Every structure is written in structure tokens, then in C-alpha cells.
Amino acid sequence: MTYFPHSETDIKEMLSVIGKKNLEELESPIPAKYIVKTLNLPSQKTELEVNQYFDKLANKNKNYSTILAGAGSYYHYIPSTVDELTGRQEFYTAYTPYQAEISQGTLQAIFEYQTYIANLTGMDVSNASMYDGGTALAEACVIAINSTRKNKILVDKYVNPEYLEVLKTYMGALKVEIVIFESNPFKLDVEAFKKIWNAEFCGFVVASPNFCGSVIDYTGIVDIVKKDKRLVIQSVSEAMSLSVLKTPGDMGADLACGEAQSFGMPLSFGGPYLGFLTCKKEHLRKMPGRIVGQTKDSDGNIVYTLTLTAREQHIRRELATSNICSNHGLCATRASVYLSTVGGKGLRTCGLANIEKSHYLYEEISKLAKFKVEKSQIFFNEFVVSTDIAYDKISKKLEENGILSFLPLAKFYSSLSNYYLICATEMTTKEEIDNLVAILGSL
Amino acid sequence: MTYFPHSETDIKEMLSVIGKKNLEELESPIPAKYIVKTLNLPSQKTELEVNQYFDKLANKNKNYSTILAGAGSYYHYIPSTVDELTGRQEFYTAYTPYQAEISQGTLQAIFEYQTYIANLTGMDVSNASMYDGGTALAEACVIAINSTRKNKILVDKYVNPEYLEVLKTYMGALKVEIVIFESNPFKLDVEAFKKIWNAEFCGFVVASPNFCGSVIDYTGIVDIVKKDKRLVIQSVSEAMSLSVLKTPGDMGADLACGEAQSFGMPLSFGGPYLGFLTCKKEHLRKMPGRIVGQTKDSDGNIVYTLTLTAREQHIRRELATSNICSNHGLCATRASVYLSTVGGKGLRTCGLANIEKSHYLYEEISKLAKFKVEKSQIFFNEFVVSTDIAYDKISKKLEENGILSFLPLAKFYSSLSNYYLICATEMTTKEEIDNLVAILGSL
Amino acid sequence: MKDKNIIFEKSNNCISSYSFNIEKNEKDILNNIPQSLLNDNLSFMPDVSEGDVARHFIRLSNRNYGVDTGFYPLGSCTMKYNPKINEKVAGNPDFANIHPYSSTERVQGVLEVLYKCREALVEITGMDEIDLSPCAGAHGELTGLYIIKAYFKNKKEERPIILVPDSAHGTNPASASVAGFKVVSVKSDADGFVDIDDLKQKVSKDVACFMLTNPNTLGLYEKNLDQIVKICHDLDIQLYYDGANLNAILGISKPGETGFDVVHLNLHKSFATPHGGGGPGAGPVGVKKHLIDFLPGENVVYKNNKYSLEKRGSLSIGKVRSFYANFSVVLKSYVYIVSLGKEGFSKLGLLALLNANYLGVLLKEYFDIATKPHIMHEFVISLQKECDETHLTVMDFAKRILDYGYHAPTVSFPLIVHSCLMVEPTETESKETLDKFAEILIKILEESKTNPDLLKNSPVNTPIKRVDDVMAARTPVLKYSKDE
Amino acid sequence: MKDKNIIFEKSNNCISSYSFNIEKNEKDILNNIPQSLLNDNLSFMPDVSEGDVARHFIRLSNRNYGVDTGFYPLGSCTMKYNPKINEKVAGNPDFANIHPYSSTERVQGVLEVLYKCREALVEITGMDEIDLSPCAGAHGELTGLYIIKAYFKNKKEERPIILVPDSAHGTNPASASVAGFKVVSVKSDADGFVDIDDLKQKVSKDVACFMLTNPNTLGLYEKNLDQIVKICHDLDIQLYYDGANLNAILGISKPGETGFDVVHLNLHKSFATPHGGGGPGAGPVGVKKHLIDFLPGENVVYKNNKYSLEKRGSLSIGKVRSFYANFSVVLKSYVYIVSLGKEGFSKLGLLALLNANYLGVLLKEYFDIATKPHIMHEFVISLQKECDETHLTVMDFAKRILDYGYHAPTVSFPLIVHSCLMVEPTETESKETLDKFAEILIKILEESKTNPDLLKNSPVNTPIKRVDDVMAARTPVLKYSKDE
């Protein structure tokens, strides 16, 4: 299957207009020694063959029948409108909306996205998307570094470890020192914070919900950081929690960043997801990436356009706030469709369903003799379970039953060697929970 | 999940404008005794619940991994463009194109469909679709009856039996007598035909390919029927065969009708499919259903519109050529997209692939000791196999192996009690054929 | 006339022509079939790259108007919103890729859908049994009439006549005719109801059936329904309910409880499956007990924890279609039923009434609403006076509506009201939409007086201008040909 | 300013508000979380019926232009046709619904796709290894520069400088900066090639890397590439290949064989995955042997008949993203690769060259084509003279192009050509499309002389008129609020 609209006659005619004898003459600027004879690839396939080939590959995946795992990638319901409406070819096959007059669809959808995300995070400004939760955190830290001119940052230990790794990569190159705040997985110890904090840090990165699922009350440290004119950055790896939790803005954060995969992105083995980044007004000029603004056209109609581009790489080049160019715009459009479809009531009840299901699971597990939950943990849809049963035994049993759950926290934290992360969402059925608990009980 | 856009306030305001106190007052024309309190249906479900409910139902179906069966419902490849382009909401959620100025999409797609089908059947005129192959045959016979004023019709025995049943229902009500021409399943016996034929018949219905898959050369009887000014109607239950077979028009038929499910309709347990009906010019005024014609708009542009409506029920009422109103327009649009995507070369190679695969299967089966094929059978993608092995034994084995094949012809023809219908298409892989043959060999 | 935008003109035999894999060459493959039976006529077919095919059909779609584009108040057609979840479920390959001759064991999900949908429709209509096979409304009518025919045949009665009101939809008399009956029309009274006196004159033991729509095509609920039922049933005349207007009473009242013997439903209207620019629909037929034996084709039954298809008995009218039903359409409407549930259906009809009545009230000071007594789910505006005064046609009014971004109401139906527009908003339209639409109709009325040419030359904001229907019919061009 | 068409203004708290099932009441559920951590701020969210949401976004889509709408000659962006089969495969739930922390056994299909796609890209680029993790071109650049940084760090060399041509895309210097380098610009010569003398002056042991695009942003194949490679490699300066322009040489030549050490690809350009109005894309990075150890994150390996993800060694730069890759984007491009196969790739680049050269020839009599020596897959038109003469801006020309139903070429890039349009047709456009487009450009040129106001006031045939960008930036309104 190829996609070349030329007939043999067209090619001949075009070559003759150009004044070439054959297609190969067009290669002439390339030294002959660099011309490839033929690529060592399989032969062209018909669409039917392609389809059969990928059906076979897809069948090699064996999907779980139950997913009770999150850890930065959440199994939520995607309303039927999301694929249907975002799938419109006009959204799908457009480039970045450089020509506003024929790109109002993308522009308005993104403007609506910005409104949703800014409001859900309690901030003034959202950009048009980042790649993912990890890079969004790195870019947020760049803002903090640039606006404070400090080369050190304090980061909570229980920030999503994937994000932390990304942050280390980005900061390492900039020679920014990351200091880990060895906090408690379940709550923030203000006294410990006071001990480690000083104005040499450009800011503090707190995760809530953190990687253990805990909702963290960090209001106690906001004034401490603010007094030094440093920034509080909240990293949110489960955007669905914004449906019920106090916004980062209301908690006192200056920047919020994170992952909005939950707003309509399929699990898709980890990508593409939807990074978001929002800030209070005063940081606007330091924001990375595209931003859509409202304006008027020459008829006086309200319209939308890419704006404040003087921050960006194509204008500022090496002085730009970031190097990001293509972002995850279609994912942002998906989020717009998702949030518009579910609306306020849908988002709220979805959040409530997450709390209800996960707390039911928590209660049921807490009744099992061989498993322990943390009594004090405040969580949205994910929590920590500990047990002395060997991981292999649990994992084998769950695999046999087609259940993805019990992510071992030991992979990420040596201190949590018998601890597991477990998650329930609105997708989880009571039967699935009861089934899991029965299986655990039998171990 | 409901789809009512009203707020409670809207409802109140609207009621007050109308001057009603509550919604129930709007029911007043209906006698109170006929008002239902509440329907005995399950409770409203959220979209997530609906989705889970139907996922469960879908999982109760156990699809075959191999389909080597046709019999009026053919397993062909549907290019990715078909769902993608026909799925555009502007096509999907439109009504019959009564307002041509905002319906050019449907109208032109149907005009293209008419062009494809008229040409593929070698006829002058196609209507905008019929419900399916069965009703198309019945409507074709109505044309023959009305244009000859004869109340008898001669029908080949090996017309698709589903169509024959439909024909019996329609003709029975009109007191038209159906006489079955007890022909040979593999070829038409002209001498036998001459014996039974007379001018009391309004016409002769021949199937090619017929229900046994045989391509029938009926050119020998065309003159006989024509001499009496009666009509030859060819019923085609596998439109894909038109990719390689001489057109009904060229064979001498006056009317062609049949099933074009193969042009982009999924199997879908038998419907909705796509009936087609085409005719030579002289029968145009007797055609049932919608027809799209080319014309101009007031700017002089070429445009399309529903035309020749004076044949139809909404104008002619009881004198109309048919009662059909809604047809299978979107299926016709699917066929347009299908045929435009595959084009001439695609359709041709698809036809060739059907011949190649089915004849390979035929050859391989012919090598088996316990199975017999008909040496003289000329077929496109479907043929007849006979064996003395008990049906239950074959069927059990095939079911175990997830293969749908060997449809017992005994279900339809008592004379063919050990005969089975089997089909291979471009979808069939060599492995599937070899696998089936190996299984048959082991019986 | 050459249309440069037709797919056949875009063909250029491109090097990326679509193809399927064959191993042998064309000639060898074709050797399996005698030369005399082969064609060589695909040269008219295009060979266009996929990208150009995509652009072609996307362009066409952009020249089309659907419910998802905007308000579609096409009376009698119930153009309500088509939920996306219905499509998603129907697109599931475990539903879509099923051969109709699969073994019963492998299609339990399909059969359960059919069974349960039928059960739900029985409950909703108040009939005793439902058959899902008909492909559309008219096909349902035909099936219903076959059933009635078979019923009388079985009783050895000759009943050659079907009564239809003069306000009936064209399919009613046409179906009667296709079913081999003679049609006799029953007059409407001044208000638009069935004229009881005329009915009394026309009933007899020669009449097999009286076909009604209720509310009728003027949007009026038959006020003398009990009387009509009695008049008919006294002579064993079967009462037929054309379900095109069911939306008005959906969830409020059941045709089966008001005396109807046969009813057909339009799943593509009342049950929210997309009409697709002309079907596919589905027109299930419901009957009362005395007619069950005559239902067509097969029946889905549930026995010993297993669903299966069973051929009906010897009194059955036989099949009216190939295979069992328009399965995916039935499936979509079943998704709709499951979604709404009893709570949804308890509001559906009421909101359809609310919308029609509200819009009617907004318009009644300005327009002559033909259905004065009481509006149900739709109403008919007569523009007779306006047309007489301005020398405009009702079509001019309709076309001007397109200019404002709406689909026009149904034009010139029912036939008994001259120069009419039939407006059916359905329950899925918001107050805001109705307010705006009323405003526009009133504006157009104003325009018709101050600037009638605006209407005469309309539409101007549409992809194309006013279409010449006369030319289309006078010199029919019904397929494209390269040489013309 | 109130936009009546924004979703937030459509909200009316409708009775069909979407919801999820909960068993307990809200208060009881929220009891699980302290009051002080809860919000009460969703009142800004709309509650709109699904039908109105559908109409909203369909209306928006109708105000957008994609490749499927028409010709999109946006230079440097390679807006080719996005095959529908790619989307169909990626939509398969067996690919889409996979959690990244699934056990290796359950994701063999996913891993095989990743492995084989990587293998194919290694073959296509001539690099020794490819990493699939970066999310876009710029992200690939950053990753590549991190790798180079790590390489020199491992060699204990301090190399603070990155060279970029003055014609480079903005992401090149920006990425260098984000990667903690200093940027030094290398001049272009009069024809647009790298000025070798300037390069010679700027290279030193302080330079880590020279970032090139080849063909460069003018569409020129660097004629002195061998020399450039030698100059750089003599000082161990790494040569970086920005793959944005790979389409020109795809299937013709391999960057890995011409001396590049690092290359990134834009799967959303050269490999036909949809750009979606701003991503998601994927920007795989390829390197030569000496850099493999520094690649980021994890690696898909195949051992003992099993695919798995393996963390890379201690020299790795670490992760540049969460999880492994933009899987569905990689999958789509792999479908594309499998579809085209070696035969497809043997034509792809040549036809891209053919289209650009053909269009260039059609235009060169009328326009000043900045890339005189030889056009590859795109070319740059300078409108400096025309703008000077008519007092129009290049933007006026671009906007007028929209009026004829095309997307405009890239405007004002590369920066070294004043008032320029950069035109890239790609191989999926037909001769017919190119002929028509050339005709229109020539017509607009004529218009600019005879009726410049036409251009100044353009566009007029678009859904909206010319946008006021100054106002947008001066008083930024970046989110909707009800009260303003």
C-alpha cells in the first residue's frame, strides 16, 4: 500500500517540464556514493496484508481482564464522543495552527482546554500542553530556576519516580542540583521541611497525590517558601483527582504541572499522554510552549490565535523559555472533548466514584489477615498495601487471574520493600474488587 | 444516559410560556386511562455501565477464526477508508436528501453509487438502493409483472433460497404464481427451459452466480424470452463476482438485482446489507425507490438531486411503483467509498484473488478421498462439495477448530442431501485452506 | 455535462492503485472461467490515490447537513440526536463480524440482544409480540398488511380494502397496494381528525384494515380513537398503527393499549439510530395475540438457558427479507433503550411535547398553525395566505430557512394542508435552539413582505444555489459517463 | 469579551448531565478526605447535553483545515497524507488499552512493534542504534544533545559550544540552550550553503556538536558535506542531523552513511503520522556506535524468543520522558513502513523531489526562488521585491492563498531569507493539485500588482477574517471567564 497519486504519464510529463530524463536525475545533489540501492526492508504489502499482519501482532498481546493499577497511568472511562469528535479529520490532520483564519477549530479547542486546566488547577494561565507529566515537571522547574536564578531545587521523595528521572536528566544538563526531601509517603513533615529548606533552593516540588497515592496537605510549608520568594510547584500525576481535591492554586502553589492522561487518553503503553503546566499570572512570560489567546478578527468577531510567541524558540531561539515546538495538542483537544462531555457533574461523580471504589477496596483488604493498609493514608484512588507474602507468589496468582495490580514499590524505593501500590477507578466493578480480595485471602 | 438538553429552569420557563403547570398537562389529548405510569424496563444506566453491559454481551459471541462460508453473506476486506469516511457525521446523521442545496454530499455519493452499479451490471439505470438482495428481487419481479401484465413468473431453482422465500411472500400477496424451473445446479439446460417456458410468464429469474456458486451461462435462453417480449432478470447474490464476470447487461438481462454487501458492508449477522436494482432504459419509469439525477443550480453549476419522484409513494400513493421510502442509502454511500478506494485495479485483483483462493481450495479438496467436488462447476468464490461423512461429524470438528464452513445444502434442497457449500475469498489465507484440508483429511 | 468533481474524473491510473495479492497472473487465474463468461469492462472505474479519495468524500461530507450540524425540524422524521455510544457498541467486531449462518452457540450475544430488544419493544408498545425483521417503516407496513391478509385468509374471508386517512403518509396507500389491497381514503374533518361519519360510511366486511398514525400527520391525537376502534373492531377490521409518530407518546402511552392490532416502529426515528441520508433503518412490527402466528420468518426464543432462532409455524407469512434483521440497527436502538431506561422514557415523550408546544406558542401569533386544537410532538404551519399575498411558494420559504443554517421543516406534507411546513423539533433540542429558530422564522416572514426576492433567490449561504429539479426530471442523467 | 460559541456559554445544567454511578451520597464519600483538602470549584464546568457537545466540536472541526481538506504545502512540516489504516490499527483495543506496567509476557505484541520499528528505522537512517522515546522533533534534539554532552563528559572533556547554521530552525539553538550549551551561529554563503570559511573559524575543541538539517531549511543539499564532516570529525565535533527534512532523502540516502553521529526523526512528518494540530508526534534518536551507551531510559531487547524492556547501563543519560515511548505514534509509523515496504520507500523520496522540482519550475519564471542551485523536496520563494513594490507584507500574500482553499506555505522561515514563503508539496500530492496551486500563486502575484487591496483585506473566504495578533498579545486573554 503506497500513497502516491502520480500516474506513470504524470511522472513523465513532470520530468519533461523539469528537464530531467528520469527520477534518478533529481538525486544529483547527493553524491553518488551516498545513494542507496535498495533498503533492506520487507516488501510492500497490500492493505489487507497489513491488516492481517497487525491483527496477528495485536493478538500477541494478552490484555488483563482487570486493571487495578495506576502509578501514573490510569484506567478511566473514555466517553464515546472523544474518539468520534476528536477523530474528525480536520482536527487530526492539521498542523500547529499557524494560520488562525483556517484553524479556529484547533485554536478554540485548545483555548477551552486552557480554561479547563487553569481552573481545575486554580491557576491563571495554562499553556497549550506539554509532552507528559515528566517533561511538564522539568519545564516547571526551569521556570523556577529562571525566575529565581537559583541552581538548586528541593524535591519531595514521593514525586512520581518516572518524573523524577526525567527531572534528573534535564537538571543534570543544566547543572542544577536536585535535593530530595526525604519525606513520609503519607504526609508532609513540616518540621523536617523547615530543617532542610533554605533560600538557595529555587523552589520546592511537592507531589499530591504523590506516588503512593497520598493526598498531601502542604499548606504548612507554603509561607516558608513564599517568604523567601521561592516557588512551590505541585506535581499531579492523576489529574482526575482535581475533580474533588482542593486546587494547587488554592493550596498555595505557584506552578502546577502533571499528567492529564486521565482526561480521555487511552493507556496506550504509556504514551502519548498529556502533560499540563499552569501558573499564576506573574510567571506567564516564563511559560514554555504554545499559548492560545482570545482576540478579534477584522470583522470584530471574537476569535483565537497563538499568542505571546516572543517566548518561543522560533522567535527567541537560544533565549527561548523552552525548546518545545510540537506539543501534544490533539491530546489537549481530546481533554477538551472529554471535559465538555462529562461536564461538571460528570467530572464530580467520576471523582466520587474513584474515591468510593478505591476506599471499598481499601476497606476490604484491611480485613485480610495477611495484608495491611496504612490507617492514616488519605488518598483519592490509589493506596499502599503491605504484606509479608513473597511478591512472586502474589504476582503469579494475579497474572493467572488476569489481574494487573500490586505494583511493588520496592522497584522504586528500597525503604518500601514489602509495599505495593493499588488503584481502583470508576471502571472497577464490585465483582472485580471482591474477586481480587478473595484471591488475596486465599494466599 | 439521556440526551435531553433542558435544564429544570428551561422546562419551567417553557411551561409558563405555553401556559401549563407541569409537563403532564401536555398529555391532555390522551385519555387518562391510556397514560402509562411507568414502563417496566431496567433503570437508566450511565454510559460506563452501558458500555460494560454491551462488552459483556459482545463477549458472549464467540467469533470464528476462519470463515469459509458465503451463501449470500460474504467475508470480504473492508478498507480503512470505508468506516472513516462514511462515518463522517454529515453523512451519518442526515435524512433522505430532500433539500438538495444542503445535501450534495449524500446526493453525489449516491449518484456515484448509481454509476458504479449501473456500469458493473451493464445497465443504464440504477436506483439509489434497495433493502437487500431478497427485496431487490421481489421489486424486480414487480417491474416485470407491471410491464407485461402477466401474473406468472418462472424462477430458477437455485436462486438464493432466502431471496426465493421473500419473493414468495411478495408474490403471494399479489396473487402472482411462481413456477420453479427445476434446473441443474451447475448449468442451465436450454432444452428443459424451452419445454417449460411460455409467454404467460412475465419473465424468467436466473441466478448467477447461483446459490451453489455456479456461474451460469444463460445466453441461450435470452432470445427465447425476448421473442415473447418478456424479461430476463438476473439475481446476483455476490456482487464481488461483477469484478470479473460478464455483466448481466452483456449477458442479455433486462433487469439485474441482488446483494452488494460485499462492497464494504460488514457481515453483521445478516443486515443491514445493500440491495441493488438496475435496468435497461426502457424500464426506468417502473423503477422503485429513490433515484438521483444530475442537474444544475441557479449559478449553472452541476449538482445532484432526487428526481423522477413521480414514480414514488409520496407523490403517486397507491399508484406508486413501490412503497419503499427509506432505503439503505448509507450502505450505498459505503459502497461508493469502497469502490472509489479500491478502484478498478483493486476491484479486479480482489475478484482474481477470490477465484484464485477458492480454486486452490477446490483443488486441494478434490485430492481428498472422502470428498468430491463437481468437475464441471464454473464458479467465482463458492462451490459445492459432497461427502458421505455424516454432517454432525464434520460440523463438530469444524466448530472445535473455529472454522465456519460446509453449509449443508440439504437445509435448502432435499435433492442435495450430502452436498455442502464452501467459499473462499481474498481474506482467506493459504494456512487457513491447508488447515481445513488437513482437518477434512483426518475425518 | 462534465462534473470535474466527480470521482470518475479524478482517476489518473495512479501508481499507488489499490490492489489485492494474487500469486498467479491474471490470465492463469481467469483460465478457471470460460472466456465467454468474463468481462473486460472495469475501465470506467477510477484509480485514485487514497489521499484523493479521502479528500473527495470529506469534501462531499462538507456539502451535507446532518443532525450533528444543526437543528433538523423535519416533521414526521423525528430527527433526534444519535448517541455516539450506539455507534461505538455497534462497531465492536464481536458484533459486526458475525456471519448469519454461524452456529447458535457462537452467537448467544447477538441473539440475546435481539431477544431483549424485542422484549423491551413489547413493553414499550403494549403489543403481545414483536418481529424485528422489516428494514424500514414502509417495509414494516407491508409486513403488517401481509399479516392482516394472512389472518383473513386463514379465516377464509376476502377483504380487499384498506382504509387510510387522506392525511396519511404516501407509504400507507402504497404499501396497501404492494400488498395487493385496494385503497379507500377516509376524509379528515375541519380540524384534521378522522371524519367519523365518513369512516362509518366506508367500513364494511370488505375492509381488512384501517391504517392510522396517532398523533396523525398533523400532529393531532385522534380525539375519537375509542370510537374509531369500536367501529372497526365491531367488523373485525384490524387497526394499524404507523409508528412514525410514536415519539409523541413514547413512554406516555402504548398503542397496544389503545386498541391497535398491528404497529410498526421506526427505530431510525423514535429510537435514535442514524438515518444515514436514506437508511438503513429498521421497522419492527408488533401484533396482538390473534396475529402472532402470522408473523414473518424466524423468531428468537430462549429455552434451556440458550437463545436460538426458530422458524415460525405454517401460518407465517414467510420471510420479508434475507436473513433475520437489520441487526446493527436493532443493536443501536437497544443500546439507546438500555441507556435511557425507564427514567429516560418517562421524560422522552413529555419533552418532545414540550418542545413542539413551546415552539408552536412562539410562532402562533405570526403564523397560521393548522393544528389548532392541540399540538402534540409536531405541528403544521399553513403558508397559504402568505403565498397568495406574496406570490412566493412554500418552497421559497423553506429554502430561505437553509440560509440561516437550519434544515427546513417538511414541505407540502400532509397533502391536505396547502402550502404547509411541518415542524418537529424532537426532545433533543434545547430551548435556546427553539428560541433562535422561532426568531428566524419570524424574520423570514418579515422578509417575505418587505423583500420577497430574498426568498425567491434563496438559498445563497449554502454550498450550492437553488437546484433545477425540472431539468433533472426532463432530461434524466442518472449515471456519469465520460463521453457525454 | 464574551464568545457565545464557547462551550462554557452553552452550559445550562441540563437534566441529562453526564454522570458516573456512585452508591453512597456525595457527603459520605467525601468523608474519606478531610474537608480542608477538598474543592468546591467545578461551577465553571459546563453541563451540556451530548448532542450539543457533538455540534460544538463538529462546528469547530468545520472551522479547521487539515491535509484531508486540501493541499498543505507548509515547508519544513512535511504535511503528507496520513493513511487511514494506521489509525485503524492503532485503534485496536489490543494495542490501545495496555498499561505500561503490564507484565512482559502480556505485551509481546507491543514490544515486537517497538523492536521491529526500531530495526526498520536503523536500516532507513543507517545509524547503529535508535531510541524511540522522544515525543517530538525538539525533544529528539534535546535527547541527542544530552547524549553528546554525556559522551564528552565520559571523555572528561568540557565542550560548552554548539554550532548551528544561521538558517537553522529555532528548536536547534533552543534545544542547545535547554541542554546547557552555548550557541554559536555559522553563516550561510550567498547560495544558502554552510559557509565553510566561517565554519572553520568557529570550530575548536570547545565545540561539542554541529547541528545540521540536510537538505537545509532552504531545501538545499549541503554541497560540501564531506568537507564539513571532516572539519568537524577531525576535532571530534559530533555531527547532528535534524531529521525534519528527511523526507527529501528517504529511501535515497542514509544520514548515517554521510557522516552524521546523531540523528532525530520526526515520525509525525516523514512517517505520515497525523500532526493533530500540534502533536503528539515522536522524535526517535539514532546514534552511531560510540554513542549507544549514552542512549536514554530503556531498550527493547529480544532474547530467548522473548521481547522485553531493559534498563540501559550506567552511562545512559537517564529518562527523557515518563514510560517508554509515544507508543501509538510509533505504531502508526510502523504500519506505514510495513505498508510501503522497500518498493514504496524506493519511490517516496524521488516523488517528493519530483513534486518540489516540478512546482518550482512552474513558478520560477514568476517568482524569485531563493534556492537557485538545486531544489530538493522544498523551496523558498522570496517576495522581498514584490513587498517592496506593493507595500504588501508576505503575510498578505499568505492570507490571500487561504482564500483559494489552500493552506499557506510556511511564512518568514528560514530567517535568512526576507519576506519568504517556504513550499513543501510532499509526495502525496498529484500533478493536478500542483498545477492548480501554481496557477493560483501566479494569479495572486497578478492581483498584488493590479489590486493590492485584495491581498491586504484577505482572507475573505475563510470562516473568519484576518486575526488581530497584536491585540491578542497586548491584552492577553488566555482563558474564558464568565464575568469578564
Ligand SMILES: Cc1ncc(COP(=O)(O)O)c(C=O)c1O
Ligand atoms: C408517517 C410516516 N409513515 C411511514 C413512513 C415511512 O418510513 P420509512 O421511510 O422508514 O420507510 C414515514 C417516513 O417518512 C412517515 O413519516
Ligand SMILES: Cc1ncc(COP(=O)(O)O)c(C=O)c1O
Ligand atoms: C527543521 C526543523 N527542526 C525541528 C523541528 C521541531 O520538530 P517538532 O515540532 O516535532 O518538535 C521542526 C518542526 O517544525 C523543523 O521544521
